[in-house]
Amino acid sequence: MKKWLRGLAPLIVLPLIFSACSNEEGEETIEVAEVTRSIFYAPLYIAIEEGYFADENIDIDLTTTWGGDTTMTALLSDSADVALVGSETSIYVHAQDPSDSVINFGALTETDGTFLVSREPMPDFTWEDLEGSSYLGQRAGGMPQMAGEYVLRQNGIDPYTDVELDQSVDFANIASAFASGSGDFVQLFEPNATEFEEEGIGHIVASFGEESGTLPYTSFITKESMMEENEDALVRFNRAIYKAQQFVENESPEAVAASITPYFDETPEDLIATVVERYRSQGSYAQNPYINEEGWYHLQDIMEESGELPQRIDYEDLVDTTITEQALE
Incomplete structure (x- = not known):
């Protein structure tokens, strides 16, 4: 068992205390833990800055948790409702047979970044x-x-x-x-x-x-119980992400850079635009929140080759597409 998974094990049995709640404006707050701060995650920042979450009556409380271990710890300990992290972390957690499974419900990126x-x-x-x-x-x-x-x-x-x-x-x-x-x-x-x-x-x-190649490199992951109790909020969440993904795909790199500049105070706007174009040209940004099934198994091939795959997991066991299906209806 990986060292960071040993540290996570006690957290899986904590009682569920959801942080998703309504604020004074009536918006539902969803706490999101992102694994790092990167232009790679431009659609998430676009969804916040262009008001796509607000349009869905969602307020995002975003925290950068710096690393897959700390990000998954935040989710398992109920410090976050949603984790933006590599899908491999869901496989590691699943291998421990948790009482509350973690589920991949949306794609943000689909190549290595x-x-x-x-x-x-x-x-x-x-x-x-x-x-x-x-x-x-x-x-x-x-x-x-x-x-x-x-x-x-x-x-x-x-x-x-x-x-x-x-x-x-x-x-x-x-x-x-x-x-x-x-x-x-x-x-x-x-x-x-x-x-x-x-x-x-x-x-x-x-x-x-x-x-x-194509991978579920960074996905939105939540607990199964969160999906059961807050499904509508997650549907609206993915609808906002989809609108942002289309913005990134169809608008100019300069327009994307102008929107996400507040997240990169020390990075010149023209450099942000250069990076956006670099990621977009190599197909790194997912164009919708569906997690590619072929990529899911390619991910496990890569993990297995590295000696890090605890067990093979079927796509349907840890990936839920119904949230996205409802969001894109």
Whole structure:
């Protein structure tokens, strides 16, 4: 059992105390824990800023919980109603046979969102260039690391013998560790990757999203009991997300950037637009909240290859499409 799952086990049996409630304006508040703050999650911020949640009589209380373990802990301990996190976490929790299952009910992203960044310019980069290098990786068992390992193996690189893999740095500090001189290569989310490129700290040489295929990489997850007791709120939630997904798909990157700028105080608006276009062009943003069934099984293939899959789970067991079906009627 993974170390962070050992820490989660006692939380699963806590009594249910839902935080979803109505505020003074009559809106229903839904507390959302996001695994990190990233332009990768642009549709969520769009849904808030463009008033799509408000149109559905929902007020979002958004907290960044920095890492899959802390995000799932927030959901299991009733500190959040909805977790925005990798779908692999739902498989880990399910393997413990919890009394209140966690269910994936909406897709936000459908590819890996990280990029391979080198310390030196490498205009003619090939994957063989990684051999013998120091590689600053992500947390073991997390989707970024597993997708990264999958891509390396697909390109003939063994992540544990061909590179010097360093996984000692906490998720929230990986970018700063690389900026401070750790690693020849690093796997980074945006906007860090593009910021580093513009500042000359690093250079984007490959996209893990392009290389690893369609995945339920970041999904909206909630407890089964929440779905039973607050189904209508979740339907309205997904309807708002869908409107935001269409905004991201159809509006200009500049329009998306202008809307989500408040979530990235230290990132220039033109850089946000560049990142939005990069993610959109590689199909990272899901165009609707349906979780791809083929991608669900591809996710488990990647987990199994990394030695992290506790058991195979059927799509219907942990993915609920009825919320989205009602939202898009």
